[in-house]
Amino acid sequence: MSYPINPSENEFAIPAGSQFDVKKFIYKIIGVLPWFIVSIVLCIIASKIYLRYTMPVSKISAFLLIKSQEDGGNSEYKTLKEMGLVTQNNDVQNEMDIIRSYALMRKVVDSLHLNVNIYKEGRVTASPIYGEKSPFSIKVVEPNPGATPSGFKIALRENDFLVGDKGSEKRYAYGQVFETDFGKISIERNPNLKLDPNGFRVFFSDKEGETKKYKNAIDVRLTHDMGGIIEISMADEIPERAIMIVNKLIDVYNNAGLDDKNVASIRTIKFLNDRIDTVARELNAVELSSARFKSSNKINSISAEATSYLGQAVTVDNKKADQMAQIRVLESLENYITASRGSNDAIPSSLGIGEPTLISLITTHNTLTQERQRMALKSTDSDPLVANLNSQIRDIRENIISNIKALKGGYNSNLNQVQNTYGNIESKISGLPTKEKQLVNLSRQVNLKESLYLYLLQKKEESQLSLASNINNTRLVDSAFNTGVIRPVASQIQLFALLIGLAIPTLILVLRDFFNNKISDRKEIEEGTTVPILGELSYEKNKKNIVIDNKSRTPISEQFRLIRTNIQYMGAEKSVKTILLSSFMSGEGKSFVSLNLASSMGITGAKTVILEFDLRKPKLSKYLNVPGEYGISNYIIKDIPVEDIIKKVPGHEHIHVISSGPIPPNPAELLLSPKTEYLMKYLRENFDVIIIDTAPVGLVTDALLLEKYADLTMFIVRHKYSSKAVIPFVEKLNREKKIKSLALVVNGIKNDTSFGYGYGGYGYGYGYGYGYGYGYGYYVQDKKKGFLENLLGGFSKKDA
Numbered sequence: 001m002s003y004p005i006n007p008s009e010n011e012f013a014i015p016a017g018s019q020f021d022v023k024k025f026i027y028k029i030i031g032v033l034p035w036f037i038v039s040i041v042l043c044i045i046a047s048k049i050y051l052r053y054t055m056p057v058s059k060i061s062a063f064l065l066i067k068s069q070e071d072g073g074n075s076e077y078k079t080l081k082e083m084g085l086v087t088q089n090n091d092v093q094n095e096m097d098i099i100r101s102y103a104l105m106r107k108v109v110d111s112l113h114l115n116v117n118i119y120k121e122g123r124v125t126a127s128p129i130y131g132e133k134s135p136f137s138i139k140v141v142e143p144n145p146g147a148t149p150s151g152f153k154i155a156l157r158e159n160d161f162l163v164g165d166k167g168s169e170k171r172y173a174y175g176q177v178f179e180t181d182f183g184k185i186s187i188e189r190n191p192n193l194k195l196d197p198n199g200f201r202v203f204f205s206d207k208e209g210e211t212k213k214y215k216n217a218i219d220v221r222l223t224h225d226m227g228g229i230i231e232i233s234m235a236d237e238i239p240e241r242a243i244m245i246v247n248k249l250i251d252v253y254n255n256a257g258l259d260d261k262n263v264a265s266i267r268t269i270k271f272l273n274d275r276i277d278t279v280a281r282e283l284n285a286v287e288l289s290s291a292r293f294k295s296s297n298k299i300n301s302i303s304a305e306a307t308s309y310l311g312q313a314v315t316v317d318n319k320k321a322d323q324m325a326q327i328r329v330l331e332s333l334e335n336y337i338t339a340s341r342g343s344n345d346a347i348p349s350s351l352g353i354g355e356p357t358l359i360s361l362i363t364t365h366n367t368l369t370q371e372r373q374r375m376a377l378k379s380t381d382s383d384p385l386v387a388n389l390n391s392q393i394r395d396i397r398e399n400i401i402s403n404i405k406a407l408k409g410g411y412n413s414n415l416n417q418v419q420n421t422y423g424n425i426e427s428k429i430s431g432l433p434t435k436e437k438q439l440v441n442l443s444r445q446v447n448l449k450e451s452l453y454l455y456l457l458q459k460k461e462e463s464q465l466s467l468a469s470n471i472n473n474t475r476l477v478d479s480a481f482n483t484g485v486i487r488p489v490a491s492q493i494q495l496f497a498l499l500i501g502l503a504i505p506t507l508i509l510v511l512r513d514f515f516n517n518k519i520s521d522r523k524e525i526e527e528g529t530t531v532p533i534l535g536e537l538s539y540e541k542n543k544k545n546i547v548i549d550n551k552s553r554t555p556i557s558e559q560f561r562l563i564r565t566n567i568q569y570m571g572a573e574k575s576v577k578t579i580l581l582s583s584f585m586s587g588e589g590k591s592f593v594s595l596n597l598a599s600s601m602g603i604t605g606a607k608t609v610i611l612e613f614d615l616r617k618p619k620l621s622k623y624l625n626v627p628g629e630y631g632i633s634n635y636i637i638k639d640i641p642v643e644d645i646i647k648k649v650p651g652h653e654h655i656h657v658i659s660s661g662p663i664p665p666n667p668a669e670l671l672l673s674p675k676t677e678y679l680m681k682y683l684r685e686n687f688d689v690i691i692i693d694t695a696p697v698g699l700v701t702d703a704l705l706l707e708k709y710a711d712l713t714m715f716i717v718r719h720k721y722s723s724k725a726v727i728p729f730v731e732k733l734n735r736e737k738k739i740k741s742l743a744l745v746v747n748g749i750k751n752d753t754s755f756g757y758g759y760g761g762y763g764y765g766y767g768y769g770y771g772y773g774y775g776y777g778y779y780v781q782d783k784k785k786g787f788l789e790n791l792l793g794g795f796s797k798k799d800a
Contacts, residue, residue: 024521028509040501047497053124056485060242061233062250063223063477066095092228095474096220098374099232099253105215106207107252112244113140115210119201121153126201130241135193136161138202144183151203152180154187156195161187180204214245229477239482246480254472260370265463267346271332272460279456283449325452327411330404337397337404346370347400358403365396518720519727525717525744528727531734534570534714534743535563537593539750545592545623546652548599560600563745570712570743578680578690580710584698584726588718589747591619594693597714602654606688609646609656613706614695615667618660624649631661635679636670642682656687667695671705680709698729704738712741719749 029036098104109115116138119126129135135156155162155169162169163178172178177186182204217236223229232250236242337347346366372389519525525533537559540547548557567576579597583590594610601608612620615633620626626647635645649655664670683690692710694703707713715730733739 024523025509029506032505032509035505036502039504040498043497043501043504044494047493051488051490051493054488055127055237057235057237057487058239058242059233059235059483059486060239060246060480061231061478061483062246062480064230064232064250065475065477066092066228066230067473067475092222092230094371094374096222096230098256099220099230099249100215100218102211102215104249104252104256105218106211108245108248109207109211109214111248111252113138114214114241114245115205115207116140117203117205119203120196121198121201123198128238129200130238131244132190132240133193134190135196135200136187136189139186139188140183141177141186142184144181147182147204149203149205149209150181151201153199153201155197155199156189158195161189218246218249232480233483235486243480243482250476250479254474257472257474260373268463269460271336272456272463276453276456276460279449279453283453286449325455327408330408330411334401334404337401355403355407358400358407361396361400361403365393365400368393368396517724519717519722519724519746520720522746524724525727525746528724529731529734529744531715531730531742531744534566534745535559536746536749537563537589539719539748546595546599548596548603550603556596557600560596563597564600564604567712570741574711576711576741577684577688578692578710578712580692580694580703580706580713581716582694582697582703582713583716583718584722584729585696586617586699588696588716588722590614590696590716591623591693593714593716593745593747594691595620595623598655598689598691599652601689601691602652605654607654607656607686608689608691609658609683609687611658611683611690611692612660613671613692613702615660615664615670615702616695616700618663620657620693621659624657626657626659629661631659632679633661633664633667633670635661636673636675637664642679668701668705671702676706677709697733698726707739710741712743713739714743714745715739716745716747718747721748 118129118134118136118138120129136154152163153165160171160173162171164170170178172187174189175186177184214234217234219231219233221231221233223231232246234242234246236245333347346369347362368389372386372393375383375386375389522533522536538556540556547554548560567579570576581590581594581597591614598608598610610620611632612618613632614620621631626649630640630645632645634640635642645658645661646656647659649657670676680690692706694706697703697715703713715733717726717730730742730744734742
């Protein structure tokens with residue numbers, strides 16, 4: 001019966017390699033040290049090439065102080081905070097978001113023409129150039145609205161330049177306007193720079209794409225959690241370009257903030273200008289009527305009584321005009337608010353309205369409107385903060401309209417009282433002579449219009465002073481400057497290359513060990529089974545089947561002699577006469593070991609016979625060139641004497657062989673024949689040593705059927721060929737006593753120092769030898785290897 005390997009067999013053995021052997025791994029690394037050197041050198045060279053052709057990226061930074069609204073002199077803002085309409089903690093964060101907004105960066109891209117890129121052609125890569133380092137400048141005369149990203153090659157010459165690829169160039173003079181896919185442009189040369197024969201590449205990119213790219217490149221952050229100073233930074237391959245972008249962004253941001261502050265003042269001035277124009281026309285008309293009346297009636301002055309009445313009338317008229325003016329301003333504001341309902345425009349504020357509540361409401365409305373417009377740069381209407389601001393603006397507009405209606409009612413009541421006083425003065429004036437009365441009325445109208453006109457001029461001047469006095473709530477601490485190269489850092493790249501150079505061979509070693517399921521270390525056997533190792537055989541390059549004779553002093557011959565000696569020690573209690581050899585699978589060297597073990601026994605004078613009991617795949621007869629027409633299968637099936645199947649091996653006086661004979665259809669049944677037992681009895685009586693070469697025990701049951709005739713069973717495993725799973729299988733056979741007197745022989749050991757350890761007895765670093773780490777050089781002089789052979793030997797898959 002056969003014994004297939006299954007996971008449960010691992011319970012009989014210590015798992016091989018259950019602990020990481022640091023010492024073994026270090027010796028492995030030493031064994032492939034040339035590969036580490038080559039790997040490190042190549043990685044360092046690669047890092048040098050990377051640093052040579054990678055443009056350094058510099059960090060550009062500017063520092064800006066964001067003042068709070070009260071620091072900027074806005075007392076109304078403080079009132080809003082007390083009312084809970086705005087939050088102080090969000091001031092700086094909102095301004096940071098605005099600086100990062102798409103709208104501001106789009107203005108920067110348009111202003112600096114960042115969608116026009118110039119690249120210098122190189123032997124390996126093209127590098128971007130900008131500003132003063134550019135040998136020419138491009139002026140867009142007439143852009144093409146429907147243009148898509150496009151580019152062309154340009155070669156500069158002393159007096160002109162060529163546009164297009166080689167073979168299709170077009171020549172243009174400097175300053176000449178020419179047509180491109182992007183639109184009409186002109187080119188001017190920078191006379192301070194020399195001509196480059198490699199040429200340049202001009203590329204017109206999409207403005208939206210460039211805006212998004214630079215918007216994402218801008219980083220805005222607080223320098224301190226509790227402070228108001230922010231750092232605006234950008235990393236770019238061209239420091240000059242980044243400096244211009246950051247400075248321009250700050251300018252655009254400041255201008256946008258100032259425009260927001262000036263909205264209400266500008267609307268107020270526009271409103272006053274309209275009223276001043278109207279009053280001026282009315283004043284001119286009244287003055288002209290007064291002059292005509294005086295001229296036609298030849299009246300230059302009025303009497304003292306009329307003058308007194310006129311003074312009283314002017315005083316009453318001014319009071320009436322003031323009330324009327326307030327009512328008209330309120331009506332104008334009401335009409336303006338009603339007409340702009342649903343919009344977020346600012347309301348004119350500096351109109352001479354003396355009511356504190358209305359002024360506070362208008363100021364609050366305008367402040368919230370500015371905040372709403374700034375939020376629109378970075379948010380949409382679906383944003384809860386924007387929706388909250390819209391709701392607050394609507395509520396304040398309703399409150400303003402309600403307040404205006406209440407104020408109009410109060411001014412109308414005051415106007416009625418003035419009207420009563422006005423009626424008394426009118427009755428007195430009506431008693432004057434007709435012409436004098438008419439002149440008094442004309443003078444009253446002139447004085448009234450003049451007072452109103454001067455009042456409006458005063459308010460306009462106040463609004464213009466307010467407009468001029470508006471300043472940004474920011475202070476530039478440091479304009480953009482180059483803080484230095486941030487990547488690539490040469491020391492980091494070289495250190496990384498060194499680590500990669502070390503990691504690649506190490507990873508290969510680890511992966512080879514991880515995926516290696518072959519026996520490669522004596523320690524794996526010793527940890528996995530209690531079966532003793534009888535001997536170890538090195539790998540033999542030559543094709544000789546028998547490698548040991550009387551005069552042989554090769555390492556492998558000494559190893560067979562050592563196995564012969566170890567067999568004698570194992571037979572201290574009883575004589576070891578019959579030796580059975582098996583393995584787990586074909587190809588592990590079982591027949592080779594059988595032949596040379598027999599040869600080792602034969603040279604001592606012991607009469608030795610080899611039985612080719614591998615009836616399924618016999619090899620011994622072929623190795624010895626012995627005819628195999630008569631053998632074990634003939635003897636068992638037919639009535640053939642034992643003496644007729646025993647053949648002497650040519651050239652070896654004491655060695656005999658019994659071949660398998662023709663391959664039978666039922667080998668296992670033949671082994672159970674009584675004639676097999678008779679054969680073994682006969683051989684034990686007539687030979688000193690009997691060596692049984694059987695079929696692999698991992699495939700068929702032949703070896704287990706013959707095991708009862710053996711005094712010692714030698715199980716052959718082959719270095720770097722036999723699977724590690726064989727070890728628990730052998731341990732199972734030993735623990736379950738299916739094979740008695742079991743011992744291991746390790747065959748085909750390769751003196752391969754690529755692992756820096758191996759079957760060197762109990763030593764490391766000298767290959768898998770049979771001694772204590774001394775290898776085979778004790779008997780023969782090792783052949784010296786060249787550098788290339790040593791180098792390639794570390795990872796070579798070829799059997800050494």
